[in-house]
Amino acid sequence: MRKIWIASATLASLSVIGCSDTMNSNMMSTNNNNSAAVNSNMATSSPARSLALTSGDREFLKEAAAGGIAEVEMGRLASQKAQNADVKRFGERMVTDHSKANAELKQVAASKDVTVPAEPNAEQKEEMDKLSKLSGAAFDREYMRMMVEDHDKDVKAFQDQANGTGDADVKSFASQTLPTLQEHQKMAHDIAAKLK
Numbered sequence: 001m002r003k004i005w006i007a008s009a010t011l012a013s014l015s016v017i018g019c020s021d022t023m024n025s026n027m028m029s030t031n032n033n034n035s036a037a038v039n040s041n042m043a044t045s046s047p048a049r050s051l052a053l054t055s056g057d058r059e060f061l062k063e064a065a066a067g068g069i070a071e072v073e074m075g076r077l078a079s080q081k082a083q084n085a086d087v088k089r090f091g092e093r094m095v096t097d098h099s100k101a102n103a104e105l106k107q108v109a110a111s112k113d114v115t116v117p118a119e120p121n122a123e124q125k126e127e128m129d130k131l132s133k134l135s136g137a138a139f140d141r142e143y144m145r146m147m148v149e150d151h152d153k154d155v156k157a158f159q160d161q162a163n164g165t166g167d168a169d170v171k172s173f174a175s176q177t178l179p180t181l182q183e184h185q186k187m188a189h190d191i192a193a194k195l196k
Contacts, residue, residue: 053112057166061109065116067154068105070124071098077131078143086191087140101177108173144192151185
């Protein structure tokens with residue numbers, strides 16, 4: 001009888017230990033799952049995207065935004081004041097293409113927590129002021145001279161950004177916009193050469 005009682009007691013102890021181990025195992029699994037969920041939430045809510053930007057990426061976005069707005073405003077001026085039909089059409093094209101590029105740039109900048117200018121910079125405003133005081137053939141020549149100069153700079157800046165080691169989204173924007181800028185550059189050179 002005593003052997004049966006010892007055996008029963010031993011079995012009871014083992015089943016308690018077994019339950020305890022199962023509970024501990026379940027608790028550890030739950031804790032691990034909770035920990036993973038917390039880590040996952042922290043990863044998705046952290047602003048790692050904006051931290052990945054270099055100062056060069058930020059500067060590029062800001063300069064491209066100001067330049068794009070200037071291109072649109074000068075394009076509007078050309079579509080109203082140009083005497084030459086090619087210059088007028090070029091101005092209209094600047095408004096269409098740069099408005100589209102500006103909207104895309106704003107989206108990229110917003111996704112990276114970068115605030116871009118909402119207007120041209122001081123030098124660009126000065127150029128627009130100078131241009132607004134001209135008319136006829138003088139306007140056409142000066143506008144196209146500015147467009148040649150601007151697009152030569154823009155193409156180089158966008159090529160450098162597209163081929164650089166910066167943020168992937170900023171590089172992608174530069175790569176996708178570059179062919180349009182190269183087309184503008186060629187058009188500007190061709191029209192300016194005809195006006196001389």
